[in-house]
Amino acid sequence: MTYSKNRQPQLSEADIAFELLQAHGRPRNYHSLIVEVLTRLDLPIDARSISAVLTQINLDTRFVYTKQGEWGLKAWVPVRNSKKQSLVNLLNNTVVSEEESDGDRKYEDKWGLV
Secondary structure, eight states, X not given: OEEOTTSOEEOOHHHHHHHHHHHHOSOEEHHHHHHHHHHHTTOOOSHHHHHHHHHHHXXXXXXXXXXTXXXXXXXXXXXXXXXXXXXXXXXXXXXXXXXXXXXXXXXXXXXXXX
16 A cells, blocks of 8 residues: 555555455456456556556455466465365475374384384
């Protein structure tokens, strides 16, 4: 967010895209979203402007690419509660298992050796 000469906050392209997606309630095609952002800001709809807005959306963590050219809000994506192994364990080729008798974790390598 930036401020204009009279100190009123001016929304960035990404902020406007965020508001448009919130109002729309579902993912939108990137091109139509960007064209609407540029139209609201009275900016030219050319390759450079489209590229700049798409870059801002791509770098902003509030947005998520959903499918085939559509962008949505990250808040709409359900949180996955996965029981997959952590990346560190996968990189170290270890398996973490629970000891039922004492509840301590036991680390084994991929061949079952301690």
